[in-house]
Amino acid sequence: MNAGIKGIGRYLPERIVTNHELEQRMDTTDEWIRTRTGIEERRIADDSMNTSDLAYEAAKNAIDNAGIAPEEIDLILVATVTPDQPFPTVSCILQDRLGAKKAAAMDISAACAGFMYGMVTAKQFIESGTYKHILVVGVEKLSKITDWNDRNTAVLFGDGAGAVVMGPVSEGRGILAFELGSDGSGGKHLYQEEYIVMNGREVFKFAVRQMGESAVNVIEKAGLSKSDVDMLIPHQANIRIMEASRQRLELPEEKMSKTVNKYGNTSAASIPISIVEELEAGKIKEDDVIVMVGFGGGLTWGAIAMRWGK
Numbered sequence: 001m002n003a004g005i006k007g008i009g010r011y012l013p014e015r016i017v018t019n020h021e022l023e024q025r026m027d028t029t030d031e032w033i034r035t036r037t038g039i040e041e042r043r044i045a046d047d048s049m050n051t052s053d054l055a056y057e058a059a060k061n062a063i064d065n066a067g068i069a070p071e072e073i074d075l076i077l078v079a080t081v082t083p084d085q086p087f088p089t090v091s092c093i094l095q096d097r098l099g100a101k102k103a104a105a106m107d108i109s110a111a112c113a114g115f116m117y118g119m120v121t122a123k124q125f126i127e128s129g130t131y132k133h134i135l136v137v138g139v140e141k142l143s144k145i146t147d148w149n150d151r152n153t154a155v156l157f158g159d160g161a162g163a164v165v166m167g168p169v170s171e172g173r174g175i176l177a178f179e180l181g182s183d184g185s186g187g188k189h190l191y192q193e194e195y196i197v198m199n200g201r202e203v204f205k206f207a208v209r210q211m212g213e214s215a216v217n218v219i220e221k222a223g224l225s226k227s228d229v230d231m232l233i234p235h236q237a238n239i240r241i242m243e244a245s246r247q248r249l250e251l252p253e254e255k256m257s258k259t260v261n262k263y264g265n266t267s268a269a270s271i272p273i274s275i276v277e278e279l280e281a282g283k284i285k286e287d288d289v290i291v292m293v294g295f296g297g298g299l300t301w302g303a304i305a306m307r308w309g310k
């Protein structure tokens, strides 16, 4: 039995904060942000919306898209580092609001790689025959932990949510291979005290190396070659990091998803948001091979090779 995606949804807050708006608030320029990161604008949730509210909207969309009832969900996994509070978890709040009466629920904390960890966890329960429908959400309200006086970090992040319903799919489709990893010795380069603290150069070096390596590894594990990849969906942190992994896979520009320009780095939400955007643009089709790869604080990383379709 193969685990795959049966439904998908996203939610982004309405308020757009452009680089030009940030120019008014801190010592930065649109030019610097665009050339160093590829970011033009990001979405920021207002005070009335917490992380669970963003997650709820994305989850509802994914469940509708899957065509199942909330009562059919067996497990809810929410990848986030910005939960409403340490407990109850965002996943438990969702369980109640969605009316997912028989679902177990837990949050996963693996920073920007959290969605990869969530999908791989779901795969184990599905392929063992334990559970049939698992809701996996990647969600962040990073604006809560952003120091708006620190130009090194404030320009990078955004709020948003993406969700998938995973379940058994037909042979040859779904997750073909995965890789997860961590290196706690690099925790000092990206962490939260009150706010996000980051050594940008160190994270950059790690990300360029690890994204490329993990992407290549899952392609090999799946028995595929680089030229089989139809769409690369890298964690949307910085266009220069993403470009490095695209070049490592020798893919043309149109085969890499790019949403960082519109949404900034939404951490665990960036990969599912990007999948929805590519689907809506008609750039992911039945039986396409997609490679997703994420990295983040911890340090953590994860990659998945998947054949699209139910």
Ligand SMILES: CC(C)(COP(=O)(O)OP(=O)(O)OC[C@H]1O[C@@H](n2cnc3c(N)ncnc32)[C@H](O)[C@@H]1OP(=O)(O)O)[C@@H](O)C(=O)NCCC(=O)NCCS
Pocket (backbone or CB within 6 Å): 027, 028, 029, 032, 033, 036, 037, 112, 151, 152, 153, 155, 190, 198, 199, 200, 201, 203, 204, 207, 237, 238, 265, 295, 296, 297
């Ligand atoms: C943060 C990042 C964009 C910085 O880009 P960079 O090209 O490495 O820039 P540098 O670190 O060399 O900094 C260059 C200068 O720009 C300045 N600078 C930093 N942020 C700035 C901003 N928003 N506006 C203007 N100048 C800025 C720095 O202070 C530095 O000035 P200095 O040379 O006088 O000290 C880049 O390192 C990066 O993307 N790192 C990875 C971050 C990431 O992905 N984090 C999330 C992981 S999930």
